[in-house]
Amino acid sequence: MINAEEKKDKIDSLVRACGVLLRMNKARPDGRKSERLYYEMLANYYTRLQSARDEGKFIAAHTVFFPTEILYAMDIVPMHTETTTWMISLFTGECADLLSAGADLGLAPEICTPHRGLAGAFAIGALPRPDVMLWSNLICDNTAKSGELLMEVNHCPGFFLDHPFQHSEDEKKYLVGELDSMIRFLEEQSGHKMDWDRLAEIVGLIDKQIELFREICELRKAVPSPFHTQGFLELLTIDYLFPGQPEAINYLETLRAELAEKVSSGQGAVSNERFRLMSFFIPPMYLMGFLERISQEYGAVSVTEPFFTYWGEGRLDPSRPLESVAEKSYMIPEMRMYGPLDDRALKSIVSCAEQYKVDGAIYYADVGCRHSCATVKLFKDTLNKIDVPMLTLDCDVVDPTITSEEEMREKLEQFFELLEDR
Amino acid sequence: MLERFREVNNTFPKTSEILEHKGKSGLVFGWLCTYVPDEIIHAAGALPIRITGHRQETELEDGSAYLYVNNCSFSRSCLQMGLRGEYDFLDGVVGGSTCDGARRLFDLWRHYIGTQFHHVLTVPRKYTPEAHTLYYRQVVQFKEHLEEFLGIQITDEKLRQSIELYNESRALLKNLYELRKLDNPLITGAETMEVLDASFRMPKELFNLCLNDLLRDLSNSTQTHQGKARLMVTGSVLTNPDFIKSIEDQGALVVTDELCTSTRYWSDPVVLDGDTPPLQAISQRYLNNFPCARMFPSDERFNRILELARDFRVDGVISQIIRYCVPYAHDLPLLTRRLQAQGIPTLAIDVEYGTSGSGQIQTRVQAFLEMLKVKQR
Ligand code: SF4
Ligand code: SF4
Numbered sequence: 160m161i162n163a164e165e166k167k168d169k170i171d172s173l174v175r176a177c178g179v180l181l182r183m184n185k186a187r188p189d190g191r192k193s194e195r196l197y198y199e200m201l202a203n204y205y206t207r208l209q210s211a212r213d214e215g216k217f218i219a220a221h222t223v224f225f226p227t228e229i230l231y232a233m234d235i236v237p238m239h240t241e242t243t244t245w246m247i248s249l250f251t252g253e254c255a256d257l258l259s260a261g262a263d264l265g266l267a268p269e270i271c272t273p274h275r276g277l278a279g280a281f282a283i284g285a286l287p288r289p290d291v292m293l294w295s296n297l298i299c300d301n302t303a304k305s306g307e308l309l310m311e312v313n314h315c316p317g318f319f320l321d322h323p324f325q326h327s328e329d330e331k332k333y334l335v336g337e338l339d340s341m342i343r344f345l346e347e348q349s350g351h352k353m354d355w356d357r358l359a360e361i362v363g364l365i366d367k368q369i370e371l372f373r374e375i376c377e378l379r380k381a382v383p384s385p386f387h388t389q390g391f392l393e394l395l396t397i398d399y400l401f402p403g404q405p406e407a408i409n410y411l412e413t414l415r416a417e418l419a420e421k422v423s424s425g426q427g428a429v430s431n432e433r434f435r436l437m438s439f440f441i442p443p444m445y446l447m448g449f450l451e452r453i454s455q456e457y458g459a460v461s462v463t464e465p466f467f468t469y470w471g472e473g474r475l476d477p478s479r480p481l482e483s484v485a486e487k488s489y490m491i492p493e494m495r496m497y498g499p500l501d502d503r504a505l506k507s508i509v510s511c512a513e514q515y516k517v518d519g520a521i522y523y524a525d526v527g528c529r530h531s532c533a534t535v536k537l538f539k540d541t542l543n544k545i546d547v548p549m550l551t552l553d554c555d556v557v558d559p560t561i562t563s564e565e566e567m568r569e570k571l572e573q574f575f576e577l578l579e580d581r
Numbered sequence: 582m583l584e585r586f587r588e589v590n591n592t593f594p595k596t597s598e599i600l601e602h603k604g605k606s607g608l609v610f611g612w613l614c615t616y617v618p619d620e621i622i623h624a625a626g627a628l629p630i631r632i633t634g635h636r637q638e639t640e641l642e643d644g645s646a647y648l649y650v651n652n653c654s655f656s657r658s659c660l661q662m663g664l665r666g667e668y669d670f671l672d673g674v675v676g677g678s679t680c681d682g683a684r685r686l687f688d689l690w691r692h693y694i695g696t697q698f699h700h701v702l703t704v705p706r707k708y709t710p711e712a713h714t715l716y717y718r719q720v721v722q723f724k725e726h727l728e729e730f731l732g733i734q735i736t737d738e739k740l741r742q743s744i745e746l747y748n749e750s751r752a753l754l755k756n757l758y759e760l761r762k763l764d765n766p767l768i769t770g771a772e773t774m775e776v777l778d779a780s781f782r783m784p785k786e787l788f789n790l791c792l793n794d795l796l797r798d799l800s801n802s803t804q805t806h807q808g809k810a811r812l813m814v815t816g817s818v819l820t821n822p823d824f825i826k827s828i829e830d831q832g833a834l835v836v837t838d839e840l841c842t843s844t845r846y847w848s849d850p851v852v853l854d855g856d857t858p859p860l861q862a863i864s865q866r867y868l869n870n871f872p873c874a875r876m877f878p879s880d881e882r883f884n885r886i887l888e889l890a891r892d893f894r895v896d897g898v899i900s901q902i903i904r905y906c907v908p909y910a911h912d913l914p915l916l917t918r919r920l921q922a923q924g925i926p927t928l929a930i931d932v933e934y935g936t937s938g939s940g941q942i943q944t945r946v947q948a949f950l951e952m953l954k955v956k957q958r
Contacts, residue, residue: 265914267931269651269905296706300681300875303706304911307879311915319877323715324678324703327722333705333715340709498678499701500688524649529905532649533685537692 168287169247169280170209176250177202193414197393200406211236212287217349220281220289220313222305224297224491225320226484228365228402229342232358233351238289239399240309244277247285248557249444257285258558264308271527272558274301281312291348292317293341297488298497299530318344325498326489334485358484359477361403365487366475368403371411376468378418380515383427384435384462385418388454389447390428391438391464398491433458434578437512437520437547439466439538440531445559446567453568457575463515465508466493500534505541512547519578520549521571525556548581550574582795583772586779590822593782594630594667602628602784608672608731611696613659613687615841615873616677616704618720618863620851623785624735624743625727631781632668633820633842634658638935647689653905654934655818656686663694673698673730675723680875680908698730706877708868717864724860740859744851746785753792754780754847757799761836762893765805770814770835771826777843778820808834810896810953815839815886815916817903818934827938828899828946837893839886845871874908882912883919890925897953899946900929926953 181198184190211218219230220238230237248254258272260279268275280286292310294317296303303319310317318341323330342353372394379386393414401407421427438461442450454460463469471490475483488494495504511517520542524532539549552570555561589596599609608627612619622629635658643664644657662668674696676687684701691699702719705712724735757776760767776795780788809832814825820842825835838844851866853859872882890898898920902909917927928949930942938946 265917267902267904267910267913270907270910300907301911303875303877304908307877308911308915319706321706321712321877323705324684324701327703327718329715329718330703333711336711499684499691501691526651529649529652529907530681530685533652533681533689535649536647537689 167284168212169251169253169285170205170212170243170287172251173205173243173246174202174209176246177205191417193410193417194393196406196410196413197396200401200410201396203406204400207236208238208287217291217351218287218289219291219293219345219349220286220309221293222295222302223399224302224488224493225293225295226338226402226488227400228358228361228484228487229338229345229353231403232355232361233342233345233349233353235345235349235351237400238286240277240280240286241273242396242399243286244273244280245444245557247280248276253285254445254557254559256283264312266308269527271299271301271525272555273527274305275527276557278305278308278312281309288313289315291315291345293320295320295322297322297491298493299528301527316348322488322497331482331485331489334488335481338481338484355480358480362475362480362483362487363477364403364405364408365483366477368397368407368411369470369475369487369490371408371415372398372468372470374415375411375418376463376470378415378422379462381422382435382516383425383429383432384460384515385421385426385428386460386462387428387451388436388459388461389442389451391461391468392441392447395467402487428460429455429458431458432460434518434575435460435462435516437462437508437515437517437542438464439520439522439534440525440528441556442523443554443559443562443567444557446562446564449564449567453571457571459571459575461521462517463511464492465511466496468492469495469507469511471495496531496534500537505537508538508541509545512542512545517547518581519574520547521574522549522551523556524551524553526553526561527555548574548577582791582798583775585791586775586795589779589782590636590775593633593636593778594662595670596782598784598787599628599630599670603670609670610673610675610698611668611671612675614677614679614683614704615846615870616679616867617675617702618723618867619781620740620743620747620863621720621724621727621735621860622675623746624739625731625733626739627672627731628784631842632659632663632674633778633818634662635935637821637823637937638933647693648685651905652685653682653817653903655903655906656682658934660686660689663690668694668696671696673700675699676701677704678702679704679873680906682906698727700726704875705868706875708876708881713865713868716868717861720860720864720867737859740863741853744853744859744863746789748850748853750780750785750789750792751847751850753789753796756796757792758837758844760799763805765807766834766836767799767802767805769806769825769829770812770838771822771829773835773838774820774822774825774843777846778822781842781846806834808832810834810950810957811836811894813837813839813886813890813893813895813898814901815898816901816909817906817932818842819901821935821937823937824901824932827943831943831947831950833946833950836895837889839871839889841873844889845873874912879912879915883916886916887919887923890920890923895925896957897949898925898927899949900927901932902929903934904931926956
């Protein structure tokens, strides 16, 4: 257990950890420049949070798929609760403490570890106390239900952003109304005014960012594919933490140039590309290093993640900033998993598999994630129809006690053998 | 009279009424959530029934293969019955965007089970005027979709008739619950659950007749029930009366319940006044009804639970949460604290849908009752 003197939050540790990663990148002769920029951004994100905490600035804690652009436009310091908890868990190795603190709050083991962990992190003070708690129902019940308990734990007010389930015009209007109410709530709580010009500017940058995401995806279609297997997590984090931020554009442009260079020189992410994979959901964070190694060893690279990197169609209009924020939330790749899971979502999987010349798929079936696991069979059946086999790996995003490296290796090796024999 | 309800429950889904209705070329629609206004299906001339799972806790091989083991056993159980053809008479399935379990059940039902008509309503999670406007539009679209599918008009007159029939049903159930408020209730919790289950499995017209008869019999009866403690059951969906019986067999009496298959299904009437168009009245009622754990703020639900606890003078609350039922599991710590603040102890138990109450559950209930006894001294 974390002892009493140690109760201070873990943001300082995150800043230090980002610094170490940055130095490691610089020390490597082949260190990617985009990766360096990525770690710099992370370090800056947590340094900003650190000084906001020290200077008593207004901090808004928020859950995943949240329109953080609103916070940036209001000059409010954001804290992405899931990402920050994952990082604490990963860098300080305190996963068990966080989860048991979540259990002490009365959260059942069936509540997914990201949410049990983050509630625990607030309870023991590993995350700093925010001034407001913001959350929405994207993308699951765990997220939708998390906020009220967190408000109680943190003794702070909160706003629940109700995201409608389908895409009708009525629903879009409702969402814009929700965003508007949230802005009013934030103005009251923080004393900061919404800067609409700034929001318009940010929306313009998000539009550019989405275009860059799309271009990067295009480049990943190349054979061999240029982006390393866990690279998509960087893309995900960029959208989670830095929507419409100039440094995000810089990172994405740098990455695009690097990938384009690799494509034109016929260089792949792995030295001998044998298997092109489609990935569903998030691999265990604590096995990232191992997953990269096995990817190199077997020449198996994730080339597409339909629900994480494949953005929906459409462009944003800075002259209608709030409508655009709403519109963006409909374009988020994971939105295909939300709302009724109809043929459109299934067709997009098939289309990705074809466009990216996928040999097989891996579904990281997170034991606590109900809404995603309920699609395992559906996706498997869908892919089997076009003769793409899918491996389901039972695991947990953060809890290392659920699957070991050995178990993962055994299953992956068997799967690669199966692909090889085809 | 209870036998009539038991017979329906024991033969559901292929009850004689449903088969008879189908025999006369009648249409049957299944609904998946209490935010689906079943009056509208009734007003369309079809028979609405609630989709529920296996009567008892069962191996859920198919349900788990399709929905994965980490979805609630309620949705897995429903899907398994669907996959095995037990609902093959359905002409339509209607769901709401209520929780992950229910929405994925709907997704897979649509994909793997060949029911003809599907509709899902977006149900906001708030009660703001904007949420009401959105839900009202959803209700209108649902009605229009039904009209288009059936090639009919659902007139205001028809809607009013259905509302009245449903309100009558609600009023009768309220009368039944009044009998549970007595010091010595005239009906047990397990018996009540037989009535409740039948309420969404029978044609309402017939159900109301039967419930009227039951109420008459009960008011003439001299048989009363006592228990060492008056309990309320809350939490996830529950349809197996044996579960309640297993609690009552230990000497307690379940006098009220906060479940989507009980009070939350029937509690609030549709208020039909002269001016309000019936669809508007329906949509008001459904969004404002005794809330499910999915709604925000949760205090709307908690306050009504506290009110029930006071009205029915409960000594303790049993929260039964189906494993992986996230909405209720998340609310548990908040609810427990609020009940404790009122001096009402809570026993939280993890269950699988359909359970009759295992030995372990019984031991825990026994210990809980002992604790209540000590507290009462
Ligand atoms: S792991 Fe799944 S259930 Fe948990 S927050 Fe993420 S999407 Fe939701
Ligand atoms: S409320 Fe709970 S039990 Fe009911 S369908 Fe949803 S998750 Fe399952």
